[in-house]
Amino acid sequence: MTAPAEPERVPPPRTQPPTPHARLAGPVVIQPLKRRFCAECHTGPLSLLTMEDAAPHCLDCADLGHLVYLPRGDWALTRRAREGSSLSAVVVRFHRRRGRYERQGILVEEAALARAEERCLADADARARRRARDAARRAARDERFTAAFAREILRLFPGCPPDQAAAVAAHASLRGSGRVGRSAAGRALSEAAVTAAVRAGVRHTETPYDALLMSGVRRAEARRRIEGPVEAVLRTWRSPEA
Known part of the structure; x- marks a missing residue:
C-alpha cells in the first residue's frame, strides 16, 4: 500500500512571519x-x-x-x-x-x-546624474590639489624640472591611493610630506632602486645603497640654479 503524500506545510500565523524581517500582508x-x-x-x-x-x-x-x-x-x-x-x-x-x-x-x-x-528608473537616472556631478566636483578638487602640491614641490625644490614636479604631485595625490599626498599631512601640504613624495619620486626615477628590487635585493638594503644618490639629487633640486 502506497503511503499518503506528505501534506505541504503552511506558513506560521501572521504573528510569526517566515523571517524576522518580513511581515506577511495579504495572501x-x-x-x-x-x-x-x-x-x-x-x-x-x-x-x-x-x-x-x-x-x-x-x-x-x-x-x-x-x-x-x-x-x-x-x-x-x-x-x-x-x-x-x-x-x-x-x-x-x-x-x-x-x-x-x-x-x-x-x-x-x-x-x-x-x-x-x-x-525606480527615474530615480536611477537622477542618482546617476548626481554621481556624475559629484565626480566632476571631486575631479576639479583633485586637479586643484595636485596643482597646489606641484607648486609646493617647486617652492621647496626650485631646481626640480617642472614636468617632474607635476608627475610627482599627480602620483602622490591620486585619490584612493593611500600615498603620502592623500595623508592628512599631505593634504595640509606639510614640508615633510612634500619632501617624502619628492624623495620617493627620485628613488624610482633617478636611481637603480627598482632594478635592485627586481634582482632580489631586500628593500631596506636597496634603500641604503641608493640613499647617497637620492640626497645628492635633492640637494641639487633645492638650489634654484640647478
Whole structure:
C-alpha cells in the first residue's frame, strides 16, 4: 500500500512571519519543495500554490493568476510595486535546514510593477546624474590639489624640472591611493610630506632602486645603497640654479 503524500506545510500565523524581517500582508503563496497538483482543477505540478483547507490550489483557482512574480532583492522596487498593487501576495519557500518558511518575493499586478519600474528608473537616472556631478566636483578638487602640491614641490625644490614636479604631485595625490599626498599631512601640504613624495619620486626615477628590487635585493638594503644618490639629487633640486 502506497503511503499518503506528505501534506505541504503552511506558513506560521501572521504573528510569526517566515523571517524576522518580513511581515506577511495579504495572501501567502508557497513555492513547493515537492510535486503538488491543484486540488480543484488538478493541474500541475505547481510552481506556486496556495493552501486552502489543507489542500493545494493553483493561482488561477485562488484568484491570483493575474499577478506577476517579483523576486526579492530590490527593496525600493518591491515596496513601490506592493504599494501600487490593489492585490498582492507574499511568496515563501520552506527551508529544510533552518526549519522555517523564508520569503522569496511577492506577486503584484503587472501594471503596478510597470509603474514601480518606471519610478525606480527615474530615480536611477537622477542618482546617476548626481554621481556624475559629484565626480566632476571631486575631479576639479583633485586637479586643484595636485596643482597646489606641484607648486609646493617647486617652492621647496626650485631646481626640480617642472614636468617632474607635476608627475610627482599627480602620483602622490591620486585619490584612493593611500600615498603620502592623500595623508592628512599631505593634504595640509606639510614640508615633510612634500619632501617624502619628492624623495620617493627620485628613488624610482633617478636611481637603480627598482632594478635592485627586481634582482632580489631586500628593500631596506636597496634603500641604503641608493640613499647617497637620492640626497645628492635633492640637494641639487633645492638650489634654484640647478
